[in-house]
Amino acid sequence: MGSYRALHDGWTLTGASHEIEAAVPGCVHTDLLAAGVIDDPFLDDNELRQEWIGRTDWVYETTFDWQPDELAPRTDLVCDGLDTIAALTLNGTEIGRTANMHRGYRFDVASKVKPGANTLRVAFTSAKNHAESERERLGDRPNAYPEPFNFIRKMACSFGWDWGPTLITAGIWRPIGLHTWGAGRLARVRPLVTVTGDGDGRIELHVDVERAGTDPLILTASVAGVRVEHTLQPDEGTAVLVLDVPQPALWWPHSLGDAPLHPVDVALTTTGGTSLDEWHRRVGFRTVALDTTDGAFTLAINDVPLFARGVNWIPDDALVTRVTRARLAERLTEAVAANVDTIRVWGGGLYESDDFYEVCDELGLLVLQDFPFACAAYPEEEPLASEVAAEARENVVRLASHPSLVAWTGNNENIWGWHDWDWQPALGDRTWGAGYYFGLLPSVVGDLDPTRPYWPGSPWSGDHDTHPNEPSRGTMHIWDVWNRVDYTRYRDYQPRFVAEFGFQAPPAFATLRRAISDEPLTPSSPGIAHHQKAIDGNLKLERGLAEHLPVPRDFDDWHFLTQVNQARAIALGVEHFRSLRPYCMGAVVWQLNDCWPVTSWSAVDGDGRRKPLWYALRHGYADRLLTVQPRPHGPAVIAVNDGRSRWTGEIEVTRRTLDGDVLAKSVFPLSLEPRASVTTPLPPDIATPGDASAELIVVTAGSARALWFFAEDKQINFPIPGYDAEVAPVDGGYDVTVTARTVLRDLTIFPDRLDPGAVADSALVTLLPGETTTFRVRTDATLDAAGLTARPVLRCVNDVRP
Known part of the structure; x- marks a missing residue:
């Protein structure tokens, strides 16, 4: 059998007169941070003094010992992810170049690797310098931000966004290693999983085999007690293995049922039974259909139409190599706990890791996956066009086994931008991405994974004769709310499916205090201002408050009221859209998570703390x-x-x-x-x-x-709040019981002000006189009972008064 050897040890990083140890997988920023060369870019305004990192060329180098295997003469260097423009040399000889963060590369190094010590060098060219050079060569294209992210196949938001820092990374960001093999290997396994009208399951396994000999080879595949075998003749390199499974338990989103998964195993062996390669995945048997009749946009799972209760997902850390499976599981479990059943992976980020989709499979979360294009016109010239085709083919196949993935979308807001954002005069006759969204990408999905629907863009109305953000057809984004008009204007819309709408608020107080050293904290103090990336963001927060809530007296009031206002804005939108069911069949809130500590549209902040919005989603998305x-x-x-x-x-x-x-x-x-x-x-x-x-x-x-x-x-002339409060220690924390003597509007407890690790089980509780509620506070710390029942920990709207 072939063998894989990870090359993750002994790396050094060199650049800008620095030579330090490097972690692989990893990135330049995390290595510099670990070596003490830079301060944490997430704190205060440290980000501003680190632009030089993205302008620097960097070299990773390691030495490893190697001994040949006579039974396995083929050796490939397998790079799952290089960020981004790189030249690779082995023992001084160039073995390949890369230009795409979104795909993997495999290089034949059998003639380059030698017995004993070998030196591998990966030299990264500045992504920003490269993108600027491509922009000059191809001609500028319109862009929502003053950065050239549309000229390079790299995570767009690493160039900064209206919620994210500008940290232009480089590095070996996914595993790298040597694959040694002999007579053959499984080059690609593409499972197409369907369910018949009678409820039987079928898996068509399209298998590509790379061969190094002429002997017949045996392919076997099994699932749920069903096994098939196929003999590959010397002139065969592909096969389709069909597994028919009688009446399997169906996979459902958690809102409709259970999510059982079935292991699928594929093996390649010699005719004598010697193992050559294996492939293992878990699949779920389910069907997905997209009903667009009369302008509708309705997903149906196993023929059951579903109102998508959704949130948008961005990369969970601006330095994405720090995101672990455990962290993804924590964040996605938070979504499920808020009654979310749909996650939209936004197009300015990534095709997420296998861990991400596996966790969604297990939790019964539906995934709407954007191809990574966002808020800009993208050139269709070479070499970008070939890179886009290669990454699309690789990732459509890579993700085909995941039942959670139910739809592909061509881009985020680019078709809308071409129509409405004055792109056409600036573009002239230059390409902008239409060939990708209406030609290449639907062709790739149709050829490689016809089991899932494809939609050209988010938003998209369904045809070229209708405005792409037309509410009555297809998907739409609502951003005049937040940017220009009051959130009650959500009710002016009668949409079929809302793929983005959102409202801002600052993160939890403990998150602010960890990240910002301003004394005192004020809405406009330097650190707070730097961690507000939206244009006129604080002015929009102020405008939103002015329509609804009392005037804040101090920072504590401002922090509390802006968080309440965010929760109310989104609650109003969610409840309005759900009230339109079945005409409207989806509400996908911008956004679930953050990639650093920032004032943003998120429900869970950059340190993983729930904002009041999370509790509002849990209520608004309840069954x-x-x-x-x-x-x-x-x-x-x-x-x-x-x-x-x-x-x-x-x-x-x-x-x-x-x-x-x-x-x-x-x-x-x-x-x-x-x-x-x-x-x-x-x-x-x-x-x-x-x-x-x-x-x-x-x-x-x-x-x-x-x-x-x-x-x-x-x-409203709310009374001065009157209540009786009791604090009782319980296992794992405290119960805080509040009995109202007056109306208490949106009563909320913020235990992170006493212990950064403390979490409350509920928020935004309105009590009438005589009513009682109990907050369960989970904490490992000993908390002051008086502090738990007083401002600024225990708050309600009617305590904001002269």
Whole structure:
């Protein structure tokens, strides 16, 4: 059998008069940080003093011992990921060059490697210098940011984004090693997994074999007790092995069922049974279809239409080599805990690691995968065109086994940009990427993985005669909210599927305090300002607050209220879009995660701490949702059931004073099938307030609850908050029980102010007088009970008053 030897030890890194030890896999920034050459780029404004790293050429070098194997005369250097422009030499002889972070490379080094000591050298040219050179050669192209990321096949957001730092990395960022083999190897295994109308599973394994001899070889494949065998004749290099599995347990997103996985094994042997190579993956049996009838954009899994409760995903660290499987599992589990069932991998990042998709498979998360093109016009000339084709073919095959991956999308916002962002006069007759999105990429997906749908862009309306961001057709992005208009304008839209919408807030206080040394912290202090990358970001935060909430008195108020406002903005959007079911069948919030400590649109910040938005998503994406929405004839109650069973019972609706007194009441029956919704107009005595500034509507159905305030908080004369609080130690932390003596609006506890590792189980709880809630605080520290029940740890909106 062939053997693989990782080459991860003994590396040095040289560049800009520095020679230091290097970690492989890794990148220049992490090596420089480990050696003490640079300060942490995530802290304060250290990022600004590290541009030189991206302008420098770097050399990695290692020496390794080698002994030939007479039974395995072929030796390849296998590079899973090099970032990005590199020349490789072995013992002083060039063996290859690379120009694409998004793909792997394999070089035949059998004639270059020698017995004893060997020296491998990987010399990286500055990615920024290379991209600028290509821009000059090909002519400039429009771009949302003043960086040439569209002229190189590299993670775009390493050049900076409106939520990310500019850290232009270089390095051996994925495994590298020597593969020694003999008569043959499995060059490519491409599984196409389908389910028949009768519920039987089928796997077509398209196998390519690279051969070094002329003897017949044996291919075997097995799954779920089914085994097939094929003999490759001397002139054969490809085969299709078909595995038919009777009635396998189906894979479902976690919102619809279980996610069973089935190991698939492929082996290549000699006719005498000597093992040559093996391939192992896990698959899930499921079907995926995309219904675009009449402009719809509805995903159906195993013929069941699904409202996609989604979040966008960006690389989880600006220095991506630090992202481990455990970290991915933690972050993606946070998504599941927030009732998210769909993850969109955004086009300015990466084809994520195998670990990412394996975790999504296990958790029952659906993945919408963008090809990595974002917010710019991309040249279609060589050599970029060939690199794009090679990376697309490699990654479509690499990810084909994952049931979580349910759709490919050609790009992020580039078709929209061509239509609306004044690109056409600047481009003239130069290429901009259309040939990729409408030609190359659908061809690659159609040829290599016809089991999954392809969509040319996000957003995209479905045809060239309709504006790409038309709400009534296909997918859309909503960014006038946040950028220009109030978040209540989400209700102006009647979309079929919203692939991006978002609202900003700062990260958790403990995250800010770790990353920023400003004294004092203020919304405009230098560190806070540097960790706000959006154009006029703080002004937009201020504008958003002014429409709804009291004026902050100090930084603590500003931090609390901006986080509350973010949560409310997205909750309003999510509940509105879900209330339109089945006309609208997806809401994908921008964004789940961050890549460093920053004020952004995320629900989980750069240090992995939940913002109040996370709790709002958990409520808004619950299987059973009650929401009050304005309709042409007044407020209505909408019940949405995205659970697996019928929702029955009664809906009780009351109009109350802020003191909790019932002014009007109505009760009506509820019987709602799974994956359905029902709208009930409210009677006039409930829908019409006597005093809009002092009344609200309360809707309950079992444990589900919805509130409707007739006025904005800044117009409501909330009382000074009154409550009784008790703190009780429990295993793993504390229970903080609050009983309201007055209305408490969006009561939230921030235990990270006392212990950076502390986490609360709930947030944004509105209590009426006499109601009680208990926050479970998980912490290993001993916390002060008085601190847990007072400002700035325990907050509600009506404590922000003169």
